[in-house]
Amino acid sequence: MTNRNDVTGTKRRSAGRRLLSAAAVAALCAGAGAAFAATPKNALVMAWNVDAISTFDPAQVGEVVTNEILQNTCDTLVDFDPADERKVQPSFAERWDVSPDRKEITFHLHKGAKFPSGNPVTAEDVAWSLHRVVKLNFGNAATLTEFGFTKDNVEQTIVAGDNTVTFKLDKPYPTTLVLQSIAANRVSMVMDKKTLMANEQGSDLGNKYLATRTACVGPYKLTRWNAGESIVLEANDGYWGKAPGLKRILIRHVAEPGTQRLLLSQGDVDVARDLTPEDLKDLEGSKDVSIVKVLRPQLFYWGFNVADGPFSKEKVRLAMRYLIDYEGLGKTVMTYLGVPRASFAQLGAVGALDAKEGQPFKLDLDKAKQLLAEAGYPNGFEASVLFGTLPHANPIAQSVQQNAAKVGVKLSLERMANAQLFSKVRGREYQSAMLAWQTGVPDAHGNASRLVFNPDNRPEAKQTQYPSWRSAYQDLALNKQIDEALLEADPAKRDALYATIQKEVMEKGPMAFMFQMNSVAGVRKDLKSWTWNGFRAYYELATK
């Protein structure tokens, strides 16, 4: 129950609401007074568009929103350091040992922890949680299969011991990369095996059960989710770790940014997550609200289908990069939302080129025209650009279209629902498309392994989880370089290898990367310690 002492408000608003409510109640032949309720002192109230949530199963979740909620309700083996996302810190694993050949990592787990169900958390739960991700084989399984764990071997290669779990790797991958990619990722979230198996339907390992609830251990527990309405997290009283600063996290689904802004300005929410650049600009000087932003590992790019047509030519793809007004768009449409970035490796990742080297392009119509002529298209060509419902996609596409027209390239823009866009791109049924891609790894390998590496380019191979395959792009030499960089033990040499790959891909790759996105929010100043980095928001650190 809510503590009424937590409810505060201004006299003016309270009186006003009472007045109108009284009139309304009279109209409804009843009588009552309304009361103004600001956000409770022991709760964080957030306005956010949470339409994308469709399940809470870490094996299946792909959306940013659900991932963030899970990160605050389900512990992983290790966690990203709030201050530096490239570093990891202990979480449910107190510590870890690495074998001399780097092919075995043993995690030592906390003792005595319990799930909210009351079941004890065991090493078997931890290992089983990882096994089920591979066995269920949703998109997230690739996080493990990329490191050699398969359905056939996972029970032998991820093994529970005496309060330990050991990863047996097929290759000497860099340990930090394994920790970032797997141990800090949602695939290692510790699930309540007993509860899930008791609620198994068919052989779904609890997947349907998790469609509407969680079954894991973390600082908060999910107590309510009304789809398209609200989410309530409550502090997990029996949590093994430090108790969170606030008892409740209340997330109200608010799709309209203008409405979010009003709620934030009025103090009815503490955080608004989907404000537009205009709203953010207006709120910048507010005495009650701070604008906070952090770079996230999401890239907005213009992808080309290189199977045939003009985009099959490297010089055409390079020319397209010179049609993007990185600077102009960065100062207008993308203010607050992102920063120009032409490299596939996001800023902040291990091995990424710096801001200058990673964005060498600028709008240059003459250069574009020259490249088109060299590619055999002196008079340009016609092509289509598909894009979805991201608010910045339309103005960016229009800007590119206008610039392209100046060099004779007629681009027709086609806006569609995201589900339709994804279907077309996955099926290679497009010429070019603007969309976003987000990695879960603060390492250049995260994107190199999906956006550049392509194991099998045959149409029938249907490697749809690789955007490189969706672009029909395969460069065997680059595949080899990526494999080399992955296993390079010397950090300096590894960085150098990735630098070479990035420069090469910027010249000839199948995607013109345009912007690296920010996470931006308006935060009320009475909310203290709102902490986040590119990979997660730490609700448990927030206080009032």
Place this chain on the structure above:
Amino acid sequence: MSRTAIAASGHSSDPGRTIFPSWLKASGRTLASFAVTLLGLAALTFFIGRLLPLDPVVAVLGDNVTQEAYQAMYKQLGLDQPLYVQFGRYIWGVLHLDFGMALTTGKPVMADIARVFPATIELASVAIVIGTSLGIPLGVLSAMYRGSWLDQIVRVVGLIGYSAPNFWLGLMGLVLFYATLGWVGGPGRIDFTYEFDLEPVTGFLLIDSLLAGNWEMFGNAVSHIILPASILAFSSLAYISRMTRSFMMEQLSQEYVVTARVKGLSWARTVWGHAFRNIAVQVVTVVALSYAFLLEGAVLTETVFAWPGFGRYLTNALLAGDMNAVVGCTLLVGVIFVTLNLLCDLLYRVFDPRTR
């Protein structure tokens, strides 16, 4: 000739000669037409949904999925079956009140509708009460005083109600009454603080808070609903008042009105006691249609006011390619229209003795 055939051929003046009484036959016809309408609606929505270039598998599994998992889910959803088999299975489920699982929420469509529909009914009902209670008197008055300043004002208000987008009106209303004056509650059905105190019984917050005897919560719910309901009522008001004015003007030009006036009846009594009774049937139809449109869900108003209602649910389902939810919602809309039509027919009998 069988007894049934005799009845059907019109020789049924003797009730004893028919197997089925006329009311039963009428009900049977109504039910049959109801079933055919819904089946047609379901078929149309289902097959159009399958033709749309939206991928339900991507809606479930997301974009980043292996082809193996994609194929498994494709099969699990029954999409590998011929369309007529898929449709047959769907209808069989519907007959058992199983509309399938909503891909976007992971819950049964029926459960989703049961959750979101009360929010829309509540909003639409308050809106139609406001719209009707203001629209009808304004329409009548404007016909009575045709060409007067009152008539002009009602016409201008009607024009604004028709032409101003609810989305814009909603945002402006929020800025003025919520953010500037602080007279009403903000977006959402109730302040978050109260959500924990409420045990849902009917799903209608106004009723549930009253049932709980919590007046403070009731007031808060009223303060949240009053603005979106008024915005929706505005467009209903415009429609109802314009139509009422038009119906009434036609009646006021009839000879019986002149006769009533000549016999010394007051204007008010002539209009409300005689003319209005003659337009009641038409007004009921207009009000019922307005209500039906409101029950379909006012997507934009629900979006601006973060109102977790039916319209927004349906729109999200459509954009995500969640066809189970879309077909379920479409059937519900069909049921609403058919039910309100039936209700209108019943009310005709109340208001117009000739139809009895």
